[in-house]
Amino acid sequence: MERLLKSIKIAINEKIYVKDPESSALGKRIVEESILMISEMGFESFTFKKLGIEIGSNESSIYRYFENKHKLLVYLTSWYWGWLEYQLVFATNSIADSSEKLAKAIEIVTRTTAEDSAFSHINEILLNKIVINENSKSFLTKEVDSENKEGYFVLYKRMVSRIGQMIKDVNPSYPFSASLASTILEGSLHQHFLKDHFGTLTDCRKNEDATRYFLHLVTTTLNA
Amino acid sequence: MERLLKSIKIAINEKIYVKDPESSALGKRIVEESILMISEMGFESFTFKKLGIEIGSNESSIYRYFENKHKLLVYLTSWYWGWLEYQLVFATNSIADSSEKLAKAIEIVTRTTAEDSAFSHINEILLNKIVINENSKSFLTKEVDSENKEGYFVLYKRMVSRIGQMIKDVNPSYPFSASLASTILEGSLHQHFLKDHFGTLTDCRKNEDATRYFLHLVTTTLNA
DNA sequence: TAAGTTACGATAGTAATACTATTATATTTG
DNA sequence: CAAATATAATAGTATTACTATCGTAACTTA
Numbered sequence: 083m084e085r086l087l088k089s090i091k092i093a094i095n096e097k098i099y100v101k102d103p104e105s106s107a108l109g110k111r112i113v114e115e116s117i118l119m120i121s122e123m124g125f126e127s128f129t130f131k132k133l134g135i136e137i138g139s140n141e142s143s144i145y146r147y148f149e150n151k152h153k154l155l156v157y158l159t160s161w162y163w164g165w166l167e168y169q170l171v172f173a174t175n176s177i178a179d180s181s182e183k184l185a186k187a188i189e190i191v192t193r194t195t196a197e198d199s200a201f202s203h204i205n206e207i208l209l210n211k212i213v214i215n216e217n218s219k220s221f222l223t224k225e226v227d228s229e230n231k232e233g234y235f236v237l238y239k240r241m242v243s244r245i246g247q248m249i250k251d252v253n254p255s256y257p258f259s260a261s262l263a264s265t266i267l268e269g270s271l272h273q274h275f276l277k278d279h280f281g282t283l284t285d286c287r288k289n290e291d292a293t294r295y296f297l298h299l300v301t302t303t304l305n306a
Numbered sequence: 307m308e309r310l311l312k313s314i315k316i317a318i319n320e321k322i323y324v325k326d327p328e329s330s331a332l333g334k335r336i337v338e339e340s341i342l343m344i345s346e347m348g349f350e351s352f353t354f355k356k357l358g359i360e361i362g363s364n365e366s367s368i369y370r371y372f373e374n375k376h377k378l379l380v381y382l383t384s385w386y387w388g389w390l391e392y393q394l395v396f397a398t399n400s401i402a403d404s405s406e407k408l409a410k411a412i413e414i415v416t417r418t419t420a421e422d423s424a425f426s427h428i429n430e431i432l433l434n435k436i437v438i439n440e441n442s443k444s445f446l447t448k449e450v451d452s453e454n455k456e457g458y459f460v461l462y463k464r465m466v467s468r469i470g471q472m473i474k475d476v477n478p479s480y481p482f483s484a485s486l487a488s489t490i491l492e493g494s495l496h497q498h499f500l501k502d503h504f505g506t507l508t509d510c511r512k513n514e515d516a517t518r519y520f521l522h523l524v525t526t527t528l529n530a
Numbered sequence: 531t532a533a534g535t536t537a538c539g540a541t542a543g544t545a546a547t548a549c550t551a552t553t554a555t556a557t558t559t560g
Numbered sequence: 561c562a563a564a565t566a567t568a569a570t571a572g573t574a575t576t577a578c579t580a581t582c583g584t585a586a587c588t589t590a
Binding site for chain 4: 548
Binding site: 123124126127215216218219221222223224226227230235239242243257258259260261262263264265268269272273275276279280282283284285286295298299302303305306 | 347348350351439440442443445446447448450451454459463466467481482483484485486487488489492493496497499500503504506507508509510519522523526527529530
């Protein structure tokens with residue numbers, strides 16, 4: 083798995099960046115260090131100027147890769163969803179039984195990332211934390227419709243529809259497969275956030291609890 | 307109901323504002339016009355300077371009511387949750403049967419606000435739209451823990467725990483009442499957002515569909 | 531009714547943000 | 561080695577997110 087992952091490149095919509103950050107050392111440093119900085123200081127406090135100082139490069143050079151920090155966030159979250167989709171497909175592909183397949187899928191999308199696996203310059207543990215804290219901000223904007231049209235969110239949408247399809251395979255007569263799929267994905271991020279900041283609003287204490295909660299929710303709903 | 311609402315004041319934590327906007331005509335205008343502006347231009351583009359121009363007042367005067375626009379957002383969302391809690395309690399108080407009570411609660415928190423009811427200077431329809439688009443931004447910040455400690459989110463938390471308690475009353479052995487309650491509240495906002503911007507990720511087309519989806523989800527889960 | 535208090539508006543100013551433009555200097559590639 | 565390209569350095573702009581000061585209007589109380 084590790085070796086395989088090393089040779090895979092997550093394909094990100096070209097409209098999200100000005101110049102592909104994977105195409106140069108500087109680009110990779112931008113992505114690498116921005117993950118560290120955003121996870122530490124939060125997206126609001128993060129600026130290209132600070133990033134430039136941190137990587138010993140110039141603010142204006144960063145603008146040659148990303149138009150603004152919003153697009154960098156869309157890039158990072160897209161990368162995450164692409165990476166997660168890869169994990170999902172890899173782990174569920176060989177499972178024939180549809181219920182078992184869905185259970186495995188839920189496990190993968192609701193767990194938190196525990197180890198930094200393979201891609202040299204991307205720390206997936208921190209990126210997972212960024213997604214929990216900042217993912218909503220990538221689409222809760224006034225530009226969401228135009229950016230959606232440009233394909234900024236295809237990877238996220240593909241994740242949801244994959245899970246939606248798995249739900250349909252388990253119970254073809256369930257009328258809310260898309261809603262349930264999007265609830266799992268977004269709800270899982272939310273439960274992890276609550277676990278860290280609003281303990282009274284969730285029953286999830288350990289990381290596996292979110293998996294247990296959604297597994298139970300989906301199983302009982304589809305087997306009713 | 308309308309008359310009753312007119313005489314009720316939603317109690318907001320005093321730490322959220324510098325000066326109570328309910329205490330003066332200018333304060334009310336700030337709240338009133340900020341709702342119109344944020345719902346129209348989005349929270350990111352909204353500034354106190356623009357608001358000042360719009361209400362024919364000075365930027366510095368607005369700072370006498372709210373320290374910054376983030377606190378104004380916390381104020382607006384708190385007001386919304388307080389208002390919704392009022393609706394919830396009012397509508398469910400007299401229901402004895404716990405399942406019926408929970409069903410009514412779900413209906414109230416998952417529907418969108420259709421009419422501007424009673425509070426003169428607050429447009430609840432637009433405020434509901436703001437909550438759908440911006441609510442997450444009020445807590446997805448680096449300051450969430452300190453603000454939580456100061457009680458900024460009590461009204462939101464009270465809503466979740468009320469619903470959590472209703473879930474417990476229906477099925478005391480269900481182990482995820484808090485998580486399910488928070489999923490309903492946050493998930494409902496998300497489904498409405500998807501309905502407006504990512505149609506393929508939800509089965510909700512009309513406003514009532516979100517109610518139907520969550521009603522079905524909760525009922526089957528708790529009756530398993 | 532005079533004096534005190536508070537509220538608000540007007541103006542000015544600051545530091546930081548979010549860029550854009552230009553030019554110089556490396557580095558790569560053909 | 562020349563040409564093309566990438567990056568760094570510097571400068572500059574408009575806007576944001578404030579803070580501070582001051583004058584005056586309005587309301588309050590003695």
